Amino acid sequence: MNEKESTKDKIIKTASRLFQIQGYHATGLNQIIKESGAPKGSLYYHFPDGKEQLALESLQVTAKFVLNQIAEGLQKSSDPVIAIQSLIHDMAERFEKEGYEGGVPVASIALETSLISEPLRNACQSAYGNFQDAFTQKLLSSGLEEKRAIELGIVMNSMLEGAFLLSFTMGDSQPLRMVAKQIPVLLK
Amino acid sequence: MNEKESTKDKIIKTASRLFQIQGYHATGLNQIIKESGAPKGSLYYHFPDGKEQLALESLQVTAKFVLNQIAEGLQKSSDPVIAIQSLIHDMAERFEKEGYEGGVPVASIALETSLISEPLRNACQSAYGNFQDAFTQKLLSSGLEEKRAIELGIVMNSMLEGAFLLSFTMGDSQPLRMVAKQIPVLLK
DNA sequence: GTCTATAGGACGATAGAC
DNA sequence: GTCTATCGTCCTATAGAC
Known part of the structure; x- marks a missing residue:
């Protein structure tokens, strides 16, 4: 239907x-226009509310992509320990290959915009909520009690985001690797 | 000796x-001058290398403060489980009181500047390394084997940073609380 | 050491022709 | 839908009087 988008x-x-790479304030609309090859006039045609709207829709695309990555990774095994470990190892591997080119999804936008834009803050919260739910659902499906599955979903999400942030900053995938290693201890 | 600084x-x-609250790019030198009450001329007198140098020294102050907070918290009990838990609970409590006013120490600067400034990247790495070491030392002193103490230091640091980031974004201290709750499982 | 004024450039956003 | 020109604002940084 929509082939002309x-x-x-x-x-x-x-x-x-x-x-994701540079952050919200460091990324100018001019740069986006230049690198995308799109005309500047069309930017405000497609995003009449300007930078905030563009960031919002961009964040939603990123969040959907990451959620999909998590969901796919978690499907690889019925055992949640193995599934979560393989998911994190996949991310570590991609980090080792791509280096800094992925930035830290959601986090960069969340830190810069949560206090200045309600729509963006809501989108970040929704993204993190979805990540967390994916872990919780996986744990529930393996027979974990609901309260504990929710708690551990929050913890898995925190560990993953923190390890990602540290791997990015340290330029070393070790935090991701070490976090993966502790999953069996945490879920046993 | 230096009373005139x-x-x-x-x-x-x-x-x-x-x-820490607004991030690197969203914080202008004019705002810093205005809110500090200092004259703009003196900014470039004290920080001849401009914004980068100011951010570097500011980050070092923040990092020292956080490290001190971690070190003090860890001293409260000889049992590392209790010590780490009480440290995280203290942070959760402070978060509940202060709300967003603390931002997410180091992380906001790390994400925005790691790719554009080597001195700032190094300072962030050094800060995180020190946090991690504090945890590792605590675990070593309680008789843990060295390799495992180092691994768990990395994991503690990742969990704490991730939980902080999520608590900030979600506007809810639950991630910090839930992470604290898992410490006994992880260290037993 | 302090202060003011201002250079010089990038930014987000808009207007209006096509 | 596209494109260009431009406005007003903010930024970092500097120059030079005091």
Whole structure:
């Protein structure tokens, strides 16, 4: 049906990448326009509310991508310990390959915009809530009691985000690797 | 000896606070000058390398403060489980009281500057390394084997940072509380 | 050491022709 | 839908009087 959305999609794709790597304030609309090859006039046609709206839609695309990655990784084994470990190892591997090119999804936007934009804050909260739910669902399906599954979903999410942040900053996938190693202890 | 550093100290104190709450790019030198009450001319007198140098020294102050908080918290009990739990609970409590006013120490600067400034990246790495070491030392002193103490130091640091980031974004101290709750499982 | 004024550039956003 | 020109604002940084 919508085959002609390529311009808007191109802008969002470029914006998603730049926002994640550079952050919200360091990424200018001019840079997005330049790198996406789209005309500046069309930016405000597709995103009449400007930078905030563009960041919002870009963040939603990023969050959907990450959620999908988590969900797919968790499907690889019925055993939640193995599934979560393999998910984190996959991320560590991708980090080792891509280096800094992925930034830290959601976190960079969350820290910069949570206090200045309600729509963006809500989108970040929703993204993290979805990540957390994916872990909780996996734990529930393996027979864990509900209260404990929710608690551990929160903890898994915290560990993953923290390890990602530290791996990024230290330039070393060790935090991700070490966190993965503790999953059996935590879930046993 | 140095009783006349009050102007420079005032600038650093204000800058530390603003950088942590708003981030690097969203915080202007004009705002720092205005809120600190210091004259703009003196900013470039005390920090000839400009914003980067100011952010560097501010980050070091913040990192020292956080490290001190961690070290003090860990001293409260010889049992590392109790000590780490009480440390995280203290942070959760402070978060519940202060709300967003503390930002997420180090992380906000780390995400925004690690890719654009080597001195700032190094300072962030050093800060995280020190946090991690504090945990590792505590675990070593309680008789844990060295390799495992180092691994768990990395994991503790990741969990704490991740939980802090999530608590900040979600506006809820639950991630910190839940992470604290898992410490006995992880260290037993 | 302090203060003011200002340079010089980037930014987000808009207007209006096409 | 696209494109260009431009406005007003903010930024970092500097120059030079005091």
